[in-house]
Amino acid sequence: MIEAIEKNLQRGIKLLESINDEQYSDCTIPPYYSSIGNNMRHVLDIFSCIFQGFESGTVDFSDRNRNELAQIKTEHGIAYFNSIIEKLRSMKHYDFDQIITVCDDLGTGTLYANYTLGSALIQAHSHAIHHFASIGFLVYQLGVELPDSDFGYNPTTPKILK
Numbered sequence: 001m002i003e004a005i006e007k008n009l010q011r012g013i014k015l016l017e018s019i020n021d022e023q024y025s026d027c028t029i030p031p032y033y034s035s036i037g038n039n040m041r042h043v044l045d046i047f048s049c050i051f052q053g054f055e056s057g058t059v060d061f062s063d064r065n066r067n068e069l070a071q072i073k074t075e076h077g078i079a080y081f082n083s084i085i086e087k088l089r090s091m092k093h094y095d096f097d098q099i100i101t102v103c104d105d106l107g108t109g110t111l112y113a114n115y116t117l118g119s120a121l122i123q124a125h126s127h128a129i130h131h132f133a134s135i136g137f138l139v140y141q142l143g144v145e146l147p148d149s150d151f152g153y154n155p156t157t158p159k160i161l162k
Helices: 004-014 021-025 036-053 074-091 117-141
Strands: 058-060 101-103 112-114
Touching: 004 036, 004 074, 004 117, 021 074, 021 117, 036 058, 036 074, 074 112, 101 117, 112 117
Parallel strands: 058 101
Antiparallel strands: 101 112
16 A cells, blocks of 8 residues: 555655646645645645544644645645655554544534544545545646646546547
8 A cells, every 4th residue: 555655655756746836836826726736735745644643542633734835836745745755655564453533524513533544535536536636627727748748647537649
């Protein structure tokens, strides 16, 4: 599991290494006016929530860092990716069947559910792929070429040949 998640997060680093800060922080693209950096920071915040809470047994997905520098400066975004990957690597020997409580505000107040640590990581990984697909749209609108043809694709999604 850790290898698959890291492989996907490395795609994010590869993209950040291929764009400049202006492209990374550009919030001019409709309909959401959200930048590549906003999406990247959000993806990493979800992983960070898991790391902040799993040892205590409660992960709060609404308690995010929202580090502004990580969403406007590629070097800070890359550093955030690397810190998340380092924390992931340190989890290789954890019990992914460990039960944790996950909470989040889904729009009607905070809700709680029991997850395994593994299911929380799988959710964060799927969430990252989803946001990477949105980032792919932004990259296209900015006229930038994706450095990785698998960026934003779920491994189970059939690819359409051009």
